[in-house]
Amino acid sequence: xxxxxxxETIKRGLQRVVVGKKIExxxxxxxxxxxFDPKEIEGLHVVEIERRAKIxxxxxxxEKGPFDSAQGFDGTKVFLxxxxxxxxxxxxxxxxxxxxxxxxxxxxxxxxxxxxxxxxAKLPNAYTRAIFHFDDRSVLFFNDLRRFGYMKLYxxxxxxxxxxxxxxxxxxxxxxDDRLREIKELKNLGPEPFSKDFxxxxxxxxxxxIPTRKIKQFITDQEIISGVGNIYVDEALFYSKIMPTxxxxxxxxxxxxxxxxNIRKALDLGIKxxxxxxxxxxxxFGNQGTMGEHAKVYRRTGKPCANNCGGTVGRIALGxxxxxxxxxxxQ
DNA sequence: CTATCTGTTCTGAC
DNA sequence: TGTCAGAACAGATA
Numbered sequence: 084x085x086x087x088x089x090x091e092t093i094k095r096g097l098q099r100v101v102v103g104k105k106i107e108x109x110x111x112x113x114x115x116x117x118x119f120d121p122k123e124i125e126g127l128h129v130v131e132i133e134r135r136a137k138i139x140x141x142x143x144x145x146e147k148g149p150f151d152s153a154q155g156f157d158g159t160k161v162f163l164x165x166x167x168x169x170x171x172x173x174x175x176x177x178x179x180x181x182x183x184x185x186x187x188x189x190x191x192x193x194x195x196x197x198x199x200x201x202x203x204a205k206l207p208n209a210y211t212r213a214i215f216h217f218d219d220r221s222v223l224f225f226n227d228l229r230r231f232g233y234m235k236l237y238x239x240x241x242x243x244x245x246x247x248x249x250x251x252x253x254x255x256x257x258x259x260d261d262r263l264r265e266i267k268e269l270k271n272l273g274p275e276p277f278s279k280d281f282x283x284x285x286x287x288x289x290x291x292x293i294p295t296r297k298i299k300q301f302i303t304d305q306e307i308i309s310g311v312g313n314i315y316v317d318e319a320l321f322y323s324k325i326m327p328t329x330x331x332x333x334x335x336x337x338x339x340x341x342x343x344x345n346i347r348k349a350l351d352l353g354i355k356x357x358x359x360x361x362x363x364x365x366x367x368f369g370n371q372g373t374m375g376e377h378a379k380v381y382r383r384t385g386k387p388c389a390n391n392c393g394g395t396v397g398r399i400a401l402g403x404x405x406x407x408x409x410x411x412x413x414q
Numbered sequence: 415c416t417a418t419c420t421g422t423t424c425t426g427a428c
Numbered sequence: 429t430g431t432c433a434g435a436a437c438a439g440a441t442a
Binding site for chain 2 (some may be wrong): 085086165167168169231232314403404
């Protein structure tokens, strides 16, 4: 269940192996999930991959590059991928490699000795919704068991022809010049948790308009903060010793500061351990993350509190989602 | 076999 | 406008 750390882990993996490569062929195996025609991206190069909230963004161009950062490049196709609950992006150096390694017991694709499920080992499989074939014969599979995820394509020249040709790679580009902000799925996202815009003042201001909102639901609202989901919000609030049910109007400035710092701490840990593989998550190479082993409250219902306070981890439903907390530490 | 649970986001009712 | 239930979907588990 990919949240920011899981998507970030996949992004870093894919940056190493697909940037600069040409998409020679693209197979759309489920047009509900993959919402464009393969012909629209065949022949284009992957110029850059970034992450916005839980969404992966591929920038595509006819030219291979490298490009002058200040000049930008003339490609305008932007490919979005949201993994939602059960999506996976798995890269293979050549078709059948993962299956081959497992049969030979090389295990090169399986981290920490954890066995990989059969439906990850065999690629493609019944849940494969799309396949990229690159010019070096490597392959990228998009699997999604539940079909909540999506792949979409935008042409920024079509979205705003007045800005055609301006497409900076410079990370210092001003938000108003950020062409990705024109895209519907990206335009309303809140600040990234690691950005300088994610401040105590910002959170307190947003909270003013919705005073009775519970803090957990405030943090997981993507229009308020980008990328925090169910696992990391429970962890962050445990670190902050704040009950997930607290109304935002009752939080003090020092508590807001603690929330900000601990959201970052929880996400940092998630990235460090390669994500949390509670369900179907694997990284770009099919490896599971180990963040689950380091969780303090998430899915630890009934176990003793990690702070040794004598409490027992409890579980309630909040907004229809499992919510884990220590009833003694967290107030 | 049925009921319940999973966890992201959108839609529609109030 | 804010809040909340339900839906989208396909499985695992009790």
